[in-house]
Amino acid sequence: MAEGIRDKVAILGMGCTRFGERWDADPSDLLVEAFTECLEDAGIEKKDIQAAWLGSHIDEINIGKGGTYVNAVLHLPLIPVTRVENFCASGTESFRGACYGVASGAYDIALAMGVEKLKDTGYGGLPDSPAFGQLMVMIGPNATAPGMFAQLATAYSAKYNVPMERIKEALTHISWKSHQNGAKNPRAHLRKAIPKEAIAGAPIVAYPLGLFDCCGVSDGSAMAIVTTPEIAKKIKPNQDIVTVKALQVAVSSGEEAMYDTWDGARILTTRAAARRAYEEAGVKNPREEISMMEVHDCFSITELVTMEDLGISPDGGAVDDVLNGFFDLDGGGVPCQVDGGLKCFGHPIGASGLRMLYEMYNQLLQRWPEDRLVKNARLGLTHNLGGVPTNNVCSIAIVGLLE
Amino acid sequence: MAEYVHVPVGEEIRSIAGYYRVLEEGVLEYRRREVLYLVKMAVVETSCCGEGGLGFISVPGYLVSYRSGRNAEGAWVSQVERVTGEDEQREIAEMLKWRHPHFHQVDFS
């Protein structure tokens, strides 16, 4: 019987660039920026790193395929560099690879990287990247991500009989909260609080999602160096140790896209990954035990249903929790998107999972200023969702202080 | 009765994916009442999956009192009565679309 990853791996150091439209930076600049911070935080030398994993999503721009570009930049001394790609979960997948490398005993110290340089396409969006086979490229709708996620809202409204106006009100609150939090964060892509009426007054991009319900396109990189708790204690005898409590991934089985049972108002992969993650981490009551979260708010509606999928809100109850401020930084509940989330911190796809862990790690070590610190945080949860509601990958990580 | 907090005309309101701007604040006569409406233009320039621009019109409601106070941030506030009836919404939308061609979205919420 597998016993899981809980407390077998510690985070020794982390780094994260400023996210944004980095017209000033090549992917190499982003990598160097994150790596320098990460190595310094870990308190080790480059030669101590024995293996590296790398997450990135888009092949057509950014670093291309494989890990060769990255190591031609960082010059890690002929160690394995393995590129992983799994949509928006790519960063967390890279972290999972490094953690499993350490937990297996194959390595003492491993590096997990994520990098995405998107602002070189010449237009606002992202290139199409066929992900459901070439048949679907030919016959599938010319859909965009907002259009696909917007359908969660229509299905949610129908299933729980919640009027669209009330859902819109909750979505407005979700965006407002991210902007409040992002405004305090010097590394966030967008640092500006926005009044609720300005959010509610924005146009519909894909019914019923408005301009402020959508995340943007950012450049950035984030990294983690992981090791065993024993080595971490030796290197950092006077510091709290943050360990990995759970790492779970779930991928759609075709049930959502082709079979008749899915209700369209929830994400099945998130539910499966969350159930397994709580079991792995020994969490019995997530609403009480999880201190804070960074979830994949690619769209406000995704964040709304994720609160139910993670078991933080009861089914049909997320709208009330959101509007009661349960997920606000100072709402007395479970603060969510404390760094601004995808919507304000930004979303360089392959780096996002590690960026979320970077926030949880620094919060757990109480490193942030008072105005954006989550008090007495013990457990932080990160969540990525790649693909579309009918066909996706979900990754969940739980990290916490070593008791 | 509802409040409408005035957004300054011409100012860019930015999200991570783009921005919008109020181009014009107008009043429409409808069945001997005055309907406040806003003509807006949005540009989605860097959303994660596309880009585009669109014009849209929001209708805060029938004017009860125009710019009768200011809120805590100092913005003008008008009192309005929301347009809720399906027929009045349809007729007002048609009149506004006639005045502003290619503005397909008319929002009453």
Next chain:
Amino acid sequence: MVGISSYGGYVPRYRLNRFIVFGAMGWLAPALLMNAQGEKAVANYDEDALTMAVSAGINCLRGFDRQSVDAVYFASTTAPFKERQSANILAGALCAREDIRSADFTGSLKSGTSALLAALEFVRANGGRAVVCAGDMRLGKMGSVQEMYFGDAGSSMLVGEGDEVIAEFKGSYSLSLDFVDHLRGAFSKYDRQWEERWIRDVGYGEFIPTAVKGLCEKLGMSPGDFDRVVYPCYYGGARKGINKQLGLEAEKVADDLSATVGDSGAAHALLMLSRVLEEAKPGERILLVSYGSGCDALCFQVTEAIEGLQPRDRFSRSLANRKELDNYIKYLVWRDMAPADTGLRGEEEKIIRWSLEWRNHQAILGLQGCRCRACGAQQYPPQRICVNPDCGAVDQMDRVFLADKGGKIFTFTSDLLAASINPPAIYGNVAFNGGGRTLMDFTDCTLEDLAVGKPVDFSFRIKYYDPKRDTTFYYWKAVPASEEVG
């Protein structure tokens, strides 16, 4: 007995008021005012001659087993390919068998009736059933007379034998003439015509009476023996002359649909016939005459079986499904008559991989899915391992036809960011009646027409056009159903 067993018309939803064309182009061609009455049917941006022929064919084959058809004929002067047989695409969309006869009829506006004659002769020689589907989407230059009177439509006739025949074929007479009133070279986009008075007086005015007289002589009849007379002729003056010359009573002569549809080219004679068959009564004799590079004249007699064919309004229902296209520029952009900027994203290429298309051609052209023998779950696209999480049977699938099953909207959205020549892009998840779901584009609708649970039909449409390789790719879209489908 050999004859027509069923009929179907298809008029695309958009209608362009001719006065809008005049309003835009009258500055250049003031004489257009003469033609600026009524409206013309306009194919949607995702329709062409072939898709309209498919829609008419689906309409025609309602109530008939698609697998019983032994020949599929397509007629058009605006086929999407010079090489790649349209009739086979049509047969695939209709879910006909593969061991059938197929042919494309083209080159003249009488190709619709030429195809019908070939079908009648096929059934007379071999028995069985043959279906004819015609469609045309001809273009006139901006501000031309042709732009005014051409309309887009599709029409279809099922030919069969025995008791199912609703209109027995009695005989035909054909005239074949290289009379060049209209022409389009192999690389021309727009129709070019000679002087209208000549077309009217010599073309319609002489050839139609000649063909009718030839047929009557052959069958020992006189024109007055017919209860219903169908012939296309856009010129009102010429119609009066032809009726007078043949001694036809005006009320027996079918409306030429110029005020509601326009001249739908190779599809027009059969479209007018489908309109006439809606009201025809047993015993009545019908004269059908086509026009273009000569004439085909055909005689039918309506049988008792027509009372049993349901529904009868297979043309009128389509004509009644109408929405005004109030924007002439939109029409020009849809037809690629005016270059529009669709942004850098619109320049992204979708390559059609023909080997992949062939492996999946039944799923793509015929919307064929599969049903698991072990658990009964219907699914699309066809799977080898059953998608039911409690089943998972391997290679236990039977083929199912989904195109005529209809479905219900499960989720939907209207997307302003997706690159489209007709924004917003509307798409969503559709649940097939009988089980299974898929993500699909919606067409012929606006956001206001949609609601979760609302029934949809499936319509064969252009998925995209690749201008660099001059290739059209077809697939199915969901259209809100005008009636509850079973």
